[in-house]
Amino acid sequence: MFQLSLGTRLRRSPYFEATVADGVTAFSTYNRMLMPTAYGDPMAEYWRIIEGVSMWDVAVERQVEISGPDAARLAQILTPRNIARCKVGQGKYVPICNHAGVLINDPILLKLAEDRFWFSIADRDFEDFAAAVAAERGLNVTVFEPDVAPLAVQGPKAEDVIANLFGDWTREIRHFWFRETSLDGIPVVLARSGWSKQGGFEIYLIDPARGGELWAKVKEAGRPHGIGPGAPNQMERIESGLLSFGADTDRATNPFEVRMGAYTTRGLGPEVIGAAALDRIATKGPTRHQLGVVLEGATPLSSNIDWLPVRRENRMIGSVTSSVWSPRMKATIGLALVASAAAAGDEVMVEGPDGVVAARLCELPFL
Amino acid sequence: MFQLSLGTRLRRSPYFEATVADGVTAFSTYNRMLMPTAYGDPMAEYWRIIEGVSMWDVAVERQVEISGPDAARLAQILTPRNIARCKVGQGKYVPICNHAGVLINDPILLKLAEDRFWFSIADRDFEDFAAAVAAERGLNVTVFEPDVAPLAVQGPKAEDVIANLFGDWTREIRHFWFRETSLDGIPVVLARSGWSKQGGFEIYLIDPARGGELWAKVKEAGRPHGIGPGAPNQMERIESGLLSFGADTDRATNPFEVRMGAYTTRGLGPEVIGAAALDRIATKGPTRHQLGVVLEGATPLSSNIDWLPVRRENRMIGSVTSSVWSPRMKATIGLALVASAAAAGDEVMVEGPDGVVAARLCELPFL
Numbered sequence: 143m144f145q146l147s148l149g150t151r152l153r154r155s156p157y158f159e160a161t162v163a164d165g166v167t168a169f170s171t172y173n174r175m176l177m178p179t180a181y182g183d184p185m186a187e188y189w190r191i192i193e194g195v196s197m198w199d200v201a202v203e204r205q206v207e208i209s210g211p212d213a214a215r216l217a218q219i220l221t222p223r224n225i226a227r228c229k230v231g232q233g234k235y236v237p238i239c240n241h242a243g244v245l246i247n248d249p250i251l252l253k254l255a256e257d258r259f260w261f262s263i264a265d266r267d268f269e270d271f272a273a274a275v276a277a278e279r280g281l282n283v284t285v286f287e288p289d290v291a292p293l294a295v296q297g298p299k300a301e302d303v304i305a306n307l308f309g310d311w312t313r314e315i316r317h318f319w320f321r322e323t324s325l326d327g328i329p330v331v332l333a334r335s336g337w338s339k340q341g342g343f344e345i346y347l348i349d350p351a352r353g354g355e356l357w358a359k360v361k362e363a364g365r366p367h368g369i370g371p372g373a374p375n376q377m378e379r380i381e382s383g384l385l386s387f388g389a390d391t392d393r394a395t396n397p398f399e400v401r402m403g404a405y406t407t408r409g410l411g412p413e414v415i416g417a418a419a420l421d422r423i424a425t426k427g428p429t430r431h432q433l434g435v436v437l438e439g440a441t442p443l444s445s446n447i448d449w450l451p452v453r454r455e456n457r458m459i460g461s462v463t464s465s466v467w468s469p470r471m472k473a474t475i476g477l478a479l480v481a482s483a484a485a486a487g488d489e490v491m492v493e494g495p496d497g498v499v500a501a502r503l504c505e506l507p508f509l
Numbered sequence: 510m511f512q513l514s515l516g517t518r519l520r521r522s523p524y525f526e527a528t529v530a531d532g533v534t535a536f537s538t539y540n541r542m543l544m545p546t547a548y549g550d551p552m553a554e555y556w557r558i559i560e561g562v563s564m565w566d567v568a569v570e571r572q573v574e575i576s577g578p579d580a581a582r583l584a585q586i587l588t589p590r591n592i593a594r595c596k597v598g599q600g601k602y603v604p605i606c607n608h609a610g611v612l613i614n615d616p617i618l619l620k621l622a623e624d625r626f627w628f629s630i631a632d633r634d635f636e637d638f639a640a641a642v643a644a645e646r647g648l649n650v651t652v653f654e655p656d657v658a659p660l661a662v663q664g665p666k667a668e669d670v671i672a673n674l675f676g677d678w679t680r681e682i683r684h685f686w687f688r689e690t691s692l693d694g695i696p697v698v699l700a701r702s703g704w705s706k707q708g709g710f711e712i713y714l715i716d717p718a719r720g721g722e723l724w725a726k727v728k729e730a731g732r733p734h735g736i737g738p739g740a741p742n743q744m745e746r747i748e749s750g751l752l753s754f755g756a757d758t759d760r761a762t763n764p765f766e767v768r769m770g771a772y773t774t775r776g777l778g779p780e781v782i783g784a785a786a787l788d789r790i791a792t793k794g795p796t797r798h799q800l801g802v803v804l805e806g807a808t809p810l811s812s813n814i815d816w817l818p819v820r821r822e823n824r825m826i827g828s829v830t831s832s833v834w835s836p837r838m839k840a841t842i843g844l845a846l847v848a849s850a851a852a853a854g855d856e857v858m859v860e861g862p863d864g865v866v867a868a869r870l871c872e873l874p875f876l
Contacts, residue, residue, distance in 0.1 A: 145535035146513035147546040148814045149743065150831055151632060151756035152537065168512035170519065171538040174632065174755060179514040241644035246637050265518060265541065267634035270613050271641050274782075277608035278645035287760065376516065388541060389518035393654065415641075447515045464517055 152176055155201030156291045156353025164361075164371045172202035172265045179373045187372045188469055191340050195299035196372030197360050200337070200344070201291035201353075206249075206269045209258040212281035217251065217259045219279070220272055222397075222417045224407035228253050233318035233333060236261075237397040237405055238268065243419030245395050246271070248387045248402065250335060252320060262292070264387035275415065289350045290331075294374075295360060296342035299367040304343045307363045308332060312343070320346075325359060328352045337374050339382035339507070376466045380475055383434065383507030390432070390463040390477050396420065398428035399479065401506070431482050434504040435462055437474040437492060442467035445495040452478055452501075453491045459484050462492055468508065474499075475508055519543055522568030523658045523720025531728075531738045539569035539632045546740045554739045555836055558707050562666035563739030564727050567704070567711070568658035568720075573616075573636045576625040579648035584618065584626045586646070587639055589764075589784045591774035595620050600685035600700060603628075604764040604772055605635065610786030612762050613638070615754045615769065617702060619687060629659070631754035642782065656717045657698075661741075662727060663709035666734040671710045674730045675699060679710070687713075692726060695719045704741050706749035706874070743833045747842055750801065750874030757799070757830040757844050763787065765795035766846065768873070798849050801871040802829055804841040804859060809834035812862040819845055819868075820858045826851050829859055835875065841866075842875055 146169055153175045155161075161178045168180040178199050181187060190196040208216055218225055221236040222243075228234050230253050238247035238261075247268050249261040261268060273285040295303055304312045307325060312332065315321065320333030331346035347356050361369060379386065385400050397406050397420065408424060410417040435452070437443075449461040460480030468475045476492075480503065484490075488503045513536055520542045522528075528545045535547040545566050548554060557563040575583055585592055588603040589610075595601050597620050605614035605628075614635050616628040628635060640652040662670055671679045674692060679699065682688065687700030698713035714723050728736060746753065752767050764773050764787065775791060777784040802819070804810075816828035827847030835842045843859075847870065851857075855870045 144513050144515075144533070145547070146511050147535045147537045148511075148812075149537070149753075149756060150814065150816060151753060154814055166511065168514045170514045170516070180512070240637060240640055267637070270607060270634070271637040273607055274638050274641045275645065277782075278642065386518060389516060415644075445515075447517065447521060449517060 155199050156347060156350040157199040157201060157293065157357050160354050160357035161199050161371065166371070173204045173263070175202040175204075177202040177373070178371070181371045185469065186370070188375060188377050190368070190370050190372055191297045191338055191375055191378050192470070193298065195295060195297040195303055195364055195367050195369045197357070197364065197369055198294040198296065198371075198373050200294050200374065203262050203292045205260040205262055205288055205290045205346070206272055206285065207258070207260050207288050208272065208283055208285050210283040211257060212276075212283045213257045213259055216272070216276055216281050216283050219275060219414055220261075221251065222406045222410060222414055222420050224410060225251065230255055231319055231321060233320055233335060235318070235405055237402050239397065239416030239420065241415055241419065243396050243416045243423055244393065245387070245391055245397055245400070245402070248385065250318065252331070252333065254322070260290070266388060291347040291350055291353060292344045293347060293356060293360060294336045294342060294344045295364070296336045296338045296372070297340045300342035303360070303364045303367055303369060304332070307359065325356065328356055330356070337384060338378050339384065340378065376464070377468060380464055380466045380477060381468050381470065381507065381509045383477070386464060390479065395479070396423055396428060398423060399430045400432045427482065429482055430460060430479050432506065433478050433480060433484065433486060434506045434508055435476045435478040435490070435492065435501050436471070436504055437465070437476070437494070437499045437501045439474070439499060440472065442474055443494050443496065448495070451493040452480055453493075454484060454488055459490070470509060477506070478503060522566050523714060523717040524566040524568060524660065524724050527721050527724035528566050528738065533738070540571045540630070542569040542571075544569040544740070545738070548738045552836065553737070555742060555744050557735070557737050557739055558664045558705055558742055558745050559837070560665065561735045562662060562664040562670055562731055564724070564731065564736055565661040565663065565738075565740050567661050567741065570629050570659045572627040572629055572655055572657045572713070573639055573652065574625070574627050574655050575639065575650055575652050577650040578624060579643075579650045580624045580626055583639070583643050583648050583650050586642060586781055587628075588618065589773045589777060589781055589787050591777060592618065597622055598686055598688060600687055600702060602685070602772055604769050606764065606783030606787065608782055608786065610763050610783045610790055611760065612754070612758055612764055612767070612769070615752065617685065619698070619700070621689070627657070633755060658714040658717055658720060659711045660714060660723060660727060661703045661709060661711045662731070663703045663705045663739070664707045667709035670727070670731045670734055670736060671699070674726065692723065695723055697723070704751060705745050706751065707745065743831070744835060747831055747833045747844060748835050748837060748874065748876045750844070753831060757846065762846070763790055763795060765790060766797045767799045794849065796849055797827060797846050799873065800845050800847060800851065800853060801873045801875055802843045802845040802857070802859065802868050803838070803871060804832070804843070804861070804866045804868045806841070806866060807839065809841055810861050810863065815862070818860040819847055820860070821851060821855055826857070837876060844873070845870060
């Protein structure tokens with residue numbers, strides 16, 4: 143266990159004081175901001191997401207806004223998924239690739255207006271890349287990071303909490319759709335989204351001065367439902383097979399390798415960055431793919447800081463990229479990036495921090 | 510004090526085990542890697558840099574390598590400092606700006622060959638930006654991040670330690686110059702550089718499998734000089750007026766505002782990104798500049814996590830962007846980004862975490 147050193151280089155969130163008051167004990171960093179990761183009771187935090195409702199400070203999920211006459215054109219240039227039919231008020235999970243087809247981000251794209259988009263990004267700078275492409279192509283757009291701070295409300299009871307706060311109309315919001323609205327004068331974008339498979343919403347706070355106020359209102363509305371603080375949960379997200387960009391990807395990963403092929407479109411043409419490279423990879427077939435892995439033994443691994451080598455019949459076939467103890471499966475499970483020849487059902491050996499462990503590959507998600 | 514949550518998203522350095530064995534107690538993150546920041550005795554770590562010699566795991570200082578027939582052309586496109594006269598074996602401190610002239614990185618550029626460069630970057634992704642520009646302009650280059658891990662040896666006795674390890678020829682290396690060499694077969698680039706003003710070297714380890722070995726050799730060679738582990742030191746770097754990109758800059762900062770104007774060149778022409786914007790800013794004059802600030806009172810501030818508002822005659826003129834207790838000045842000192850009209854000698858008020866504090870602006874560096 144190590145301390146995290148604080149300073150002005152790692153920004154804090156508008157919810158920081160509220161999370162400290164609610165007992166946050168650990169942080170990670172994400173997009174050079176502090177992200178709460180634990181409140182001292184990991185099992186309670188887990189079950190709250192699975193069976194109840196949890197509130198998360200995910201202000202680290204930064205927005206890169208693109209607006210102006212060429213915004214729609216640039217948005218399409220930046221993702222190899224066809225977004226022509228994306229409606230205002232709709233979100234889409236979009237891969238971002240470099241010119242070689244390597245995945246460099248996996249944001250949710252929110253179409254706020256015909257000429258205004260947010261890319262709600264993973265942990266890698268996207269603003270400089272997007273702005274460079276816009277400038278190099280002479281497009282008439284503005285690219286910047288607005289100070290917008292998402293607060294996630296996740297779990298099977300999240301809908302009741304959100305309906306209580308915003309009204310019953312919110313029950314009709316479809317997955318990844320959103321609406322600009324306000325809560326007692328606090329301007330927000332409310333979306334049905336979030337980094338869990340237990341259902342829920344993300345409240346994108348537009349005015350960072352009102353973080354404490356919004357946190358308190360959500361907490362109050364959730365009280366009858368047993369809401370408590372939490373954070374993006376490694377146990378739940380691995381059980382659910384959710385990708386963590388940067389944890390489960392390396393500097394050569396393309397979308398096909400991590401089950402994002404369906405979010406790419408063939409034949410988008412030369413204007414779209416990475417599209418031609420992905421067309422070629424689709425024809426040849428990717429050399430790696432992502433599967434689940436279940437380790438034998440009833441003891442969690444002592445560390446999950448490194449990719450763990452995976453061997454099949456004594457040959458190296460890839461790595462476990464994230465692993466965790468699953469409370470519901472009562473086993474150590476992980477995501478594995480392995481050679482395309484490897485398949486669900488294969489028996490493998492994983493080089494763990496405490497020695498070699500027998501394991502079996504499987505389809506995702508686990509649950 | 511908060512814990513840092515570990516996982517595979519935040520990579521560790523090749524020196525990680527060695528730093529743990531040597532008692533590291535805290536980390537920050539930088540370029541999505543773990544950076545040791547403390548070994549449990551801040552004053553000993555400080556005086557070691559000022560009076561002796563300290564060894565730092567700065568593997569987080571990532572290299573972006575550009576190589577190929579168009580590498581020299583791309584390197585110049587990427588920085589608004591004229592690098593035409595940079596020799597092979599020479600390093601240069603170069604601002605990187607976006608097309609609008611905003612500072613987006615402040616690396617050391619190392620010219621390894623006429624067609625091969627490293628940008629030794631600050632805490633912001635540069636690879637995607639550089640690769641995008643290369644691809645958009647159709648340049649014949651390769652852009653990637655090699656797994657190179659700098660180990661800094663800093664302090665007045667660093668030269669003796671390095672001479673002991675590599676030979677007396679190293680005493681002749683000029684500031685920012687470097688040489689590719691090896692240490693008992695460990696391939697490294699040895700440079701006279703480092704993020705302190707106390708003198709020293711950086712050993713860029715080329716083979717990450719040999720981190721523990723290199724750490725042990727440096728430790729052994731430094732033993733007669735009282736070497737000990739340390740880290741980039743906030744007290745020393747603020748006393749010395751060194752910029753921390755991302756801590757002392759915001760999303761509008763240009764090089765003139767943070768004393769980097771001398772590292773930019775006028776009239777570089779339209780091919781160089783940001784050059785035209787900087788020419789315009791140079792003509793008009795920047796609206797902000799960086800000064801030092803000395804706070805009254807003999808008590809360190811309770812927190813240094815936020816930019817602190819600075820007022821002069823009751824008008825907001827800027828912010829203290831980093832602050833620290835200076836052991837040699839026996840005062841809280843900081844770097845301030847303030848309106849150009851503000852000058853050294855001005856009396857100001859700083860809104861600290863514990864209330865408003867009287868302070869005085871001054872020239873940099875402090876020492």
